[in-house]
Amino acid sequence: MIVLDTVPSGALLLAVGVLFAAGVYLLLERSLTRVLLGFVLLGNGVNLAILVAGGRAGAPPITGGAGATEPMSDPLAQAMILTSIVITLALVAFVLAMAYRSWQLHEHDEVQDDLEDARIARLAEHDVPSYADSDALGSGAMLDEEAVAARDEVAFPDAATRRRPDSSARGGGDT
Amino acid sequence: MNPWTVQTLVPLPVLVPLFAAGLALALHRYDRAQRIISVAALSVVTVAAAGLVVFARDAPVVYDVGGWAAPVGVNLVADPLAALMLLVSSVVLLCVLLYSMAQGIADSGDRAAPLVHDTEAIRRILEAQDPDADELRRRNVLPVAIFHPTFLILAAGVGDAFLAGDLFNLFVGFEVLLAASYVLLTLGGTVERIRAGSIYVVVALLSSILFLLAVGLAYGATGTVNMAQLAERLPEIDPGVRLGIQALLLLAFGIKAAIFPLSAWLPDSYPTAPAPVTAVFAGLLTKVGVYAILRTQTLLFPRNEALEIVLLVLALATMLIGILGAVAQDDVKRLLSFTLVSHIGYMIFGVALATQAGTAAAIFYVVHHITVQTALFLVVGLVERRTGTTSLERLGSLATLAPGLAVLFFIPAMSLAGVPPLSGFLGKVGLLEAGVLDGSALAWLLVVGSVVTSLLTLYAVIRAWNKAFWQPRPDGQELPEESHLPWGMVGPTAALVTIGVGLTVVAGPLYDYAERAASTVMGEEAYIDAVFPDGAPRGTGESDEVTNDTGEDQP
Numbered sequence: 001m002i003v004l005d006t007v008p009s010g011a012l013l014l015a016v017g018v019l020f021a022a023g024v025y026l027l028l029e030r031s032l033t034r035v036l037l038g039f040v041l042l043g044n045g046v047n048l049a050i051l052v053a054g055g056r057a058g059a060p061p062i063t064g065g066a067g068a069t070e071p072m073s074d075p076l077a078q079a080m081i082l083t084s085i086v087i088t089l090a091l092v093a094f095v096l097a098m099a100y101r102s103w104q105l106h107e108h109d110e111v112q113d114d115l116e117d118a119r120i121a122r123l124a125e126h127d128v129p130s131y132a133d134s135d136a137l138g139s140g141a142m143l144d145e146e147a148v149a150a151r152d153e154v155a156f157p158d159a160a161t162r163r164r165p166d167s168s169a170r171g172g173g174d175t
Numbered sequence: 176m177n178p179w180t181v182q183t184l185v186p187l188p189v190l191v192p193l194f195a196a197g198l199a200l201a202l203h204r205y206d207r208a209q210r211i212i213s214v215a216a217l218s219v220v221t222v223a224a225a226g227l228v229v230f231a232r233d234a235p236v237v238y239d240v241g242g243w244a245a246p247v248g249v250n251l252v253a254d255p256l257a258a259l260m261l262l263v264s265s266v267v268l269l270c271v272l273l274y275s276m277a278q279g280i281a282d283s284g285d286r287a288a289p290l291v292h293d294t295e296a297i298r299r300i301l302e303a304q305d306p307d308a309d310e311l312r313r314r315n316v317l318p319v320a321i322f323h324p325t326f327l328i329l330a331a332g333v334g335d336a337f338l339a340g341d342l343f344n345l346f347v348g349f350e351v352l353l354a355a356s357y358v359l360l361t362l363g364g365t366v367e368r369i370r371a372g373s374i375y376v377v378v379a380l381l382s383s384i385l386f387l388l389a390v391g392l393a394y395g396a397t398g399t400v401n402m403a404q405l406a407e408r409l410p411e412i413d414p415g416v417r418l419g420i421q422a423l424l425l426l427a428f429g430i431k432a433a434i435f436p437l438s439a440w441l442p443d444s445y446p447t448a449p450a451p452v453t454a455v456f457a458g459l460l461t462k463v464g465v466y467a468i469l470r471t472q473t474l475l476f477p478r479n480e481a482l483e484i485v486l487l488v489l490a491l492a493t494m495l496i497g498i499l500g501a502v503a504q505d506d507v508k509r510l511l512s513f514t515l516v517s518h519i520g521y522m523i524f525g526v527a528l529a530t531q532a533g534t535a536a537a538i539f540y541v542v543h544h545i546t547v548q549t550a551l552f553l554v555v556g557l558v559e560r561r562t563g564t565t566s567l568e569r570l571g572s573l574a575t576l577a578p579g580l581a582v583l584f585f586i587p588a589m590s591l592a593g594v595p596p597l598s599g600f601l602g603k604v605g606l607l608e609a610g611v612l613d614g615s616a617l618a619w620l621l622v623v624g625s626v627v628t629s630l631l632t633l634y635a636v637i638r639a640w641n642k643a644f645w646q647p648r649p650d651g652q653e654l655p656e657e658s659h660l661p662w663g664m665v666g667p668t669a670a671l672v673t674i675g676v677g678l679t680v681v682a683g684p685l686y687d688y689a690e691r692a693a694s695t696v697m698g699e700e701a702y703i704d705a706v707f708p709d710g711a712p713r714g715t716g717e718s719d720e721v722t723n724d725t726g727e728d729q730p
Contacts, residue, residue, distance in 0.1 A: 032373055038382050046388045053395030073177065076247075077394065080343055084387055087350045091380060094357055098373060101364045111377060114372045114443045 012052050032099040032109040036092060043088045047081045055080060101163030177315060183231045183239035187223040188261055188334030189592060189619050196327035199661070203320045210276055210664055213323045221265040227258040228296050231416030232688070235695065236703035244713035245340065246401035252340035255692035260466055262339045266674065267458050268330050270667040273551055275451035277323065277663020278560070296364030308518050312629070322362065324634060329355035333600050336463050338391065340706065342390050342400040345467060349386065349431070353375045356460060359452045360444065367447050375444035382430035389423035396420065404579050406699045408671035410477045424711060425468065425486075432464030434523055435493040438516045445515075446508035446565075450556025452685060453508065457515050458491055462541050465522045469537065473696045478529055486527035488619050494628040501635040507555050507565045510639055511548070514632055518544055521628075524621050525606050526719050528613050534693035535603030539686055543590070543598040543678055548585040550671040554580065557660055558643065567639060571648030579665070581644045586672050588640060592633035598678035603629055702704070 011050025019041050054077025061075035099109040184530035195216030200209045230236055235254035239245065253261070286585040332352025357379070361372035395399050396416050397408040409417055423702040426437075441461070445453050497517025506512035520543070525537025557571065557580055559565050574581040603625060610622040677684065695701045707713060 035377055042384045046384055053391055071314050078327035105366050111373045
């Protein structure tokens with residue numbers, strides 16, 4: 001029985017840490033594309049972490065090589081990483097399609113406000129209780145249109161306002 | 176050796192829907208073939224699950240996938256808990272499939288079907304984008320019949336998650352069902368669904384990453400992902416590391432199951448999907464999360480008092496905050512989504528007690544809640560079909576217009592609220608009994624909280640029933656008399672409601688079975704014995720052919 005060398009490599013651990021930090025940072029962004037990049041980084045970080053769990057690098061993950069005494073890497077960890085890479089690939093493709101669809105519909109790909117948040121914010125603004133059909137309150141702009149128009153992104157300030165002039169007053173997604 | 180044994184049944188709930196999904200996708204032009212394939216596949220799954228429920232009663236049935244024995248190979252384990260969940264979920268999936276076929280979600284030949292509405296919206300968008308494109312090209316962009324294949328893949332993922340005998344396979348099962356759920360939730364790609372879908376997908380991706388990380392940590396700490404082996408090894412590792420893995424798993428499953436601080440995504444995303452999709456999500460997906468919590472917390476980890484207290488507090492918060500959200504809703508779908516969150520709290524309550532009585536009550540409650548919650552969402556789909564809205568401000572006097580619908584809504588609603596003698600009452604009594612048996616101050620607090628939640632649920636659903644069915648329409652308009660609901664939609668709904676009532680009739684044997692399932696999960700020996708019959712790992716990872724004859728290519 002060959003005992004695996006279980007002391008992890010420092011460089012790999014550092015890479016895991018950096019990938020996680022960058023991934024979490026990007027995940028907190030509003031744009032779906034950046035969220036997706038964050039997800040990819042996090043996924044790679046986790047894959048590396050599993051690789052670290054499989055022992056030191058350098059040996060082949062197959063048995064029956066040159067001799068029985070030769071050290072061998074843990075193949076199970078690598079099999080799990082391969083599976084998760086495939087899954088991540090499929091999910092990335094789906095989210096990309098969704099981000100593109102969002103861009104098609106709204107000319108941006110930001111994750112939009114929860115409608116209920118918008119509703120509660122509007123109720124608070126008008127200082128009214130919530131037993132009426134609150135969609136009908138106020139300016140007449142529907143909640144879903146408002147949620148579409150509310151944006152954090154400042155790189156293209158006119159994109160939303162040009163198309164929907166009524167949204168400029170409450171852009172910024174501060175709900 | 177006879178190849179047809181009990182073990183043959185075990186992989187069927189995963190294999191059959193997967194094959195059928197491929198076949199249905201290949202035959203996407205042939206509507207009738209797709210329908211036959213889907214119904215046949217889910218019927219086979221239901222029969223297989225029923226068989227497993229019978230055979231797994233005494234000892235878990237273990238199947239080694241590909242002939243590689245545990246712990247090296249992937250194995251599927253049907254213990255009483257998994258078999259019971261599988262049976263309930265396959266029955267629900269079959270009912271929802273029949274319902275959706277009558278609703279016309281898969282094909283677009285029906286006037287009032289949601290998808291037709293959506294294709295109109297898509298057509299308008301496409302026209303705005305490119306007014307010169309010819310009709311043929313536009314039709315090609317419209318959604319193909321992907322509903323059936325995706326639904327079958329969802330079924331396969333749910334089956335895999337229930338049967339998984341190792342943590343990584345559980346992860347794969349989760350991913351399969353989640354990927355299918357992303358597609359189903361954003362079906363048609365309309366404005367509203369893309370908005371709700373992006374929130375849902377991002378949250379689900381995060382939970383997947385957390386789950387994968389927990390699997391990796393568990394593997395690093397114990398050197399295995401096989402559940403039976405983890406159950407043996409996890410109690411021996413460093414308590415700090417163990418707590419970290421346990422908390423991470425709980426966090427990942429907590430997002431899936433929508434436990435309170437992690438539940439905000441659910442009421443926003445579920446109601447936007449088509450009615451049958453919402454029904455199956457509400458019935459099954461959160462329960463898969465609850466099942467995973469139940470499985471990992473009881474089977475893998477030894478008792479941990481601190482974490483149990485945290486879970487109990489979270490269960491109380493989930494119940495109360497969820498139901499207070501439900502009371503404030505104007506839309507029936509959102510109201511039901513909030514009651515769904517709230518009642519997850521009951522199941523977590525049972526799990527957090529970490530006693531056999533509590534676990535058994537939680538299992539019974541899961542079975543009850545899957546059927547009742549799905550039935551309610553299907554009824555709301557019928558209401559939407561009949562009246563075109565689910566807003567309580569616009570509904571009214573349905574009891575005279577559609578008395579059958581009123582009955583169909585009333586029975587599961589009462590069961591949800593826990594009115595005797597329906598199954599919700601029995602489940603709640605079981606949980607309260609387990610809580611009282613536990614006897615700690617916190618358990619008593621939860622008992623009180625459960626009763627309050629039950630009363631508030633009654634208030635919420637009765638308010639909905641009054642506004643939608645009993646009172647006249649606020650705007651005084653009358654519904655068109657002539658519109659009739661198709662029997663294909665009413666039938667499966669009525670069947671689910673009847674099953675919900677039937678749970679009361681068979682409550683005695685069912686509760687016995689739940690207790691047996693609880694004892695298998697709580698007392699790890701039965702599970703470990705089934706996977707490792709001689710107390711030692713069976714597989715070594717070396718195939719006989721390879722070690723004897725290195726010239727062979729494949730074992």
